[in-house]
Amino acid sequence: MTEKTIFELSSPGRKGVEFPAVDVPTTDLPAEFLREDLPLPELAEVDVIRHYTHLSHLNYCVDEGFYPLGSCTMKYNPRVNEAMARLPGFAYCHPLQPVESIQGSLALMYNLQEMLKEIAGFAEVSLQPAAGAHGEFTGVMIMRAYHQSKGETKRTKMLIPDSAHGTNPASSAMTGFEVAPIATDARGNVDLAALRAACDETVAGIMITNPNTLGLFDENILEVIDIVHKAGGLVYGDGANLNALLGIVRPGDLGIDVMHFNLHKTFSTPHGGGGPGSGPVGVSDKLKEFLPGPIISIIEEGDDEMPPLFGYYQPKNSIGRVKSFNGHFGMHVRAYTYISMHGAEGLRQVAELAVLNANYLLSKVRGAYKLPYDRVCMHEFVLEGMFDDVPDVHALDIAKRLMDYDFHPPTNYFPLIVHEALMIEPTETENKQVIDSFAEAMLNIAREAHESPELLHEAPHKTPVRRLDEVKAAKDLVLCCWLPENSE
Amino acid sequence: MFTPHTNAEREEMLRAVGVSSIEDLFKAVPKKYRFPSLDLPPKKSELEITNELSDLSNGNGSVKDLMCFLGAGAYHHFIPAAVDSIISRGEFFTAYTPYQPEISQGTLQAIFEYQSLIANLTGMDACNASHYDGATAVAEAVILAHAHYRGKRPKMILSPSLNPQYRETVRTYTQGFADIEITGDLVKDPLESPDSLIKLIDMQTALVVVQYPDFFGRIYDYAKVAEVAHQNGALFAVSINPIALGLLKPPSEFGADIVVGEGQPLGIPLSLGGPYLGLFATKKELVRKISGRLVGETVDQDGKRGYVLTLTAREQHIRREKATSNICSNQGLMALASSVYLSLLGKQGLRQVAELCYQKAHYAAGQISTVPGFSVRTKTPFFHEFIVDCPVPVAELNAHLLEHGILGGFELGTVFPSLKKSCLIAVTEMNTKDDIDIFVEVLKEMSHD
Amino acid sequence: MNVPADYKYTASDEWVKLDGKIATIGVSDYAQEQLSDVVFVEVVLGEGDSAKKGTTCATIESVKAAADVNLPVSGKVIQVNEDLSKTPELVNTDPYGKAWMLKVEISDPSEINGLMSSADYEKFLQDRSH
Known part of the structure; x- marks a missing residue:
């Protein structure tokens, strides 16, 4: 289901919030400066809440699961x-x-x-x-x-x-x-x-x-x-x-x-x-x-x-x-x-566990993916998201396939000095079981890349939308929508 | 607390890595400086930090307790509960930049709608996913103009009635550009009519920036300034207050090419100055020159409507040193707050808030002008802020007002030498008639007659 | 990789086709392949502009990349291809033909000697890919 835009949901005459009446003697408005039309959508509060709640369901987030985006440090956000x-x-x-x-x-x-x-x-x-x-x-x-x-x-x-x-x-x-x-x-x-x-x-x-x-x-x-x-x-x-x-x-x-x-x-x-x-x-x-x-x-x-x-x-x-x-x-x-x-000790523990998590994850995927610089890493590491024997599988395919395993993909194509880079930062707030299951997904995907690469090329399969046409977006350049009554 | 590792798990993980202790992972760090002892306060539990910060925050006098007549770029408005309810959803606030569109349609569509709401409000054709705040949005407009003319037009004319913090930010931003000259704003009389900008505009001018309503709350029709700017081939930018556009005609009607502004009034708490929201919208012709993120509509491989970040090839991570701006993050969550706010208020609500501001401000101005010693200097049309000349130093007046639980107006003399005894009073829908009457009563106590 | 024999090339993947003193300029097949789907082309020099070799004369954007086109020879611009702003995909479909970007009247013919022949450029591309 495609969620309608807030403009498409508009129904003339609706209001989402009521304000008190003017409680002071009024002054004439400056007529020459007044706008004729204010083309904003009109909705009731429940329409607005449902709309944004629907939209929220289309997002992946740290609250939902593992977000190993290299260089972004997607740790848990304490309430x-x-x-x-x-x-x-x-x-x-x-x-x-x-x-x-x-x-x-x-x-x-x-x-x-x-x-x-x-x-x-x-x-x-x-x-x-x-x-x-x-x-x-x-x-x-x-x-x-x-x-x-x-x-x-x-x-x-x-x-x-x-x-x-x-x-x-x-x-x-x-x-x-x-x-x-x-x-x-x-x-x-x-x-x-x-x-x-x-x-x-x-x-x-x-x-x-x-x-x-x-x-x-x-x-x-x-x-x-x-x-x-x-x-x-x-x-x-x-x-x-x-x-x-x-x-x-x-x-x-x-x-x-x-x-x-x-x-x-x-x-x-x-x-x-x-x-x-x-x-x-x-x-x-x-x-x-x-x-x-x-x-x-x-x-x-x-x-x-x-x-x-x-x-x-x-x-x-x-x-x-x-x-x-x-x-x-x-x-x-x-x-x-x-x-x-955290205090001094707690902060040191944050760094230590961030680094431990990264090295632990690295130890689990080493061998299945190429590691251009193989030494003890800090909080993140970079793999090559490509395989010599299946040249048409790219980092992008691996990233998209990870979504089918309910993970957010790592950062891809950065840093530029690694071919088909997959940059992985687990952060310290992830537990061992999460890292184990992510590692397992990575190993599965490496296997799939060899056995059934079409699974990767066509991924993701179970997301709200599938791969999007970025060329069309950049060429047609639709950056805004308008009220139905104002559209040509 | 926020790290879930048990001792047993830690040991197991170290074994898998092949080191005997965590310390072994840090051998690349110079030994001399490794593991410093940090002199920080002892760690606190959630209970303790909650108590500490409750005490600290209670040490502030917030606009929840004080009557606020202070504006000057940040405004106290009513925020419907639904706004915070939406932006507090983990799906929104714990998500990253929507670089993976398949699992970020919520954020992407919300930004697309934000772009649409701001474009409709300002009368522009396109809007980006936001800049940091009003000040940096103006600075980005200057950089856009510089790039648009490829550095061949050095002159950037800023109106003297453009927010002084915005003007300062523009100067900071452009200090590395040898071929930019900021002019127009440092004049003796900051209250002079915008028509005085006209004589400065020439073929060397890249951009003219004005504010609407201006920093002093005044409303001008800038059509003439815009026309002369265009005749000289220059761009015309307008910094707006979005609430005022609930009532006033949009800048597109008097020739704006770029509309920028501070989006804070749209459902974002004052929060001592941030995070706020930098509005940035343009005419169609400048779309590809806009810095920052843009969301565009497209379809997925099954033909289903969807949204993606688009025109990314302009941005710093691809263009690198050739990008015109280094901006990376936007004010995503604040943009969402403003979208929810605008969706809730809609056509009628925004107009109503703007009218409440206008009417209450005019009532307040009328009442203040009856207090002996005080006079309202603003004679031209104004929106919800106006200048009051005071019989006593403004700092003294404000200290006295504060004792009565009132936040007085902005002390203009701190920025404008010629307005030493003046303050800028802001009135919004939050000020009841009773508040205004009390405010006027306290002013009477200070009047020297 | 298509590298027509009657064109000259630069190390930054522009091509030049000479007709007397008039040089037509575009980007090579290799360049368009690297960029992938081109979505925007802006020729930044206008007719009548004189510019030195190396000046940015156009920018090309694809979904994932952006590239500046540098003037391979100094001269005065006599014509700009207006079609590219509406149909930027010509860069992908016909890089050596309809996707020409501008025509320049050369001011220093000796600069031509500094450009690569098709054979040199082909070898250059081969070396670069290793």
């Missing part, structure tokens, strides 16, 4: 996070209220800044960026501002290993940098010779993802950082894979100068079908002054009787704000809740 973010004192404060009236929220943000600094080893954190890519962009602008402040305007080159996250090149380019890719060596580390060769006086820095998108911790990380620093560049750490490092190592200790956090990956804030995310940025001491403001600080120290007064401050050479207001406060509440419930 207490949701309850905390909805506390009226948090959910219903205006961002421009006097600071005296929002001390609770500011205290939470301040404490979250402190926690993130401690977890990752940075001198200061700004909670403002809205998402991972937004944090990256912010971080790269901070690197630019730093070089400009030193008069080093010739530093226009950003080094990006080919094992780094996909957004990095665009974030650099948007900031005015030229992108120089750096190759990966046979063990999946940054190729040091290539790095040395690229490090000249025009280097602004490197954007490194560690563990990288192969799920491998760079064995020469200190050397990589040292080479870039010696060339006068800064080191950007893509924090998307921080889940593997909690309590294991602090990026700041390694010498990383600036990094974004993905609260929606590492600290369990939900993905929401594509967002909102939250991408705070942490920096070393020398970059503090460039952070986007406002940042939460103590503006009056407290004492035995009085708690401190929290307020805002603007770093002195701030790149400026990167969005409205304070960032995604609702996500800050969720992340704060999550970190508080």
